Amino acid sequence: MNADLLADAGGTARWVERLGPGTVVLRGFAGETAAAIWAAVGRLTKLAPFRQMQTPGGFRMSVAMSNCGEVGWVTDPAGYRYAERDPDSGRPWPAMPELFRQLAATAASAAGFADFVPDACLINRYAVGARMSRHQDRDERDLTQPIVSLSLGLPAVFLFGGGQRSDAAVRVTLTHGDVVVWGGPDRLRYHGVLAIKPGEHPLLGACRVNLTFRKAR
Ligand code: SIN
Numbered sequence: 001m002n003a004d005l006l007a008d009a010g011g012t013a014r015w016v017e018r019l020g021p022g023t024v025v026l027r028g029f030a031g032e033t034a035a036a037i038w039a040a041v042g043r044l045t046k047l048a049p050f051r052q053m054q055t056p057g058g059f060r061m062s063v064a065m066s067n068c069g070e071v072g073w074v075t076d077p078a079g080y081r082y083a084e085r086d087p088d089s090g091r092p093w094p095a096m097p098e099l100f101r102q103l104a105a106t107a108a109s110a111a112g113f114a115d116f117v118p119d120a121c122l123i124n125r126y127a128v129g130a131r132m133s134r135h136q137d138r139d140e141r142d143l144t145q146p147i148v149s150l151s152l153g154l155p156a157v158f159l160f161g162g163g164q165r166s167d168a169a170v171r172v173t174l175t176h177g178d179v180v181v182w183g184g185p186d187r188l189r190y191h192g193v194l195a196i197k198p199g200e201h202p203l204l205g206a207c208r209v210n211l212t213f214r215k216a217r
């Protein structure tokens with residue numbers, strides 16, 4: 001691993017926005033590291049290509065997904081779960097790059113969650129028009145561990161709601177390099193992403209990619 005990149009993954013937010021007692025948006029936190037992370041996503045998704053999974057209700061998601069880490073989040077008609085193997089290839093998910101782990105840990109720590117060691121990274125690719133409906137992240141065993149979410153590429157409107165699906169949500173525009181961390185009392189807040197608007201990002205082109213780092217097991 002390139003030592004300069006690792007040092008850079010120490011990350012400094014350009015500014016911080018608090019969305020709740022356990023939630024912050026670290027603006028521009030990924031900084032220069034975003035390009036290296038995007039390059040790594042290219043390598044990882046050669047091994048475990050993006051695919052549009054099916055929900056338990058039988059709908060195909062508009063977001064295409066892949067994973068890296070010891071386990072990966074999957075959905076199919078049998079339900080949502082973490083799986084040690086890519087169901088498409090039968091092989092283990094690609095290992096999580098040290099750079100990812102480092103970025104996630106420094107972001108968690110900046111948000112007040114010490115010693116975060118993610119074992120799963122869900123990689124979401126949103127084409128223009130793709131969206132994610134409101135949901136809770138609740139398939140992880142230890143809910144004292146936060147979720148760390150990095151946005152790359154085209155901007156997205158992130159909806160951050162409350163503990164009930166019907167609670168009002170705040171709208172936060174997330175752009176390239178922004179990191180959101182939520183945990184503690186906010187760990188089970190509903191969240192989603194509005195349909196991505198057409199655009200062209202200098203690095204990613206006409207798409208948005210979001211990485212969420214989790215301690216799943
Ligand atoms: C997710 O909730 O898994 C993704 C959130 C995002 O794309 O910002």
Ligand code: FE2
Nearest residue numbers: 135136137191
């Ligand atoms: Fe989520």
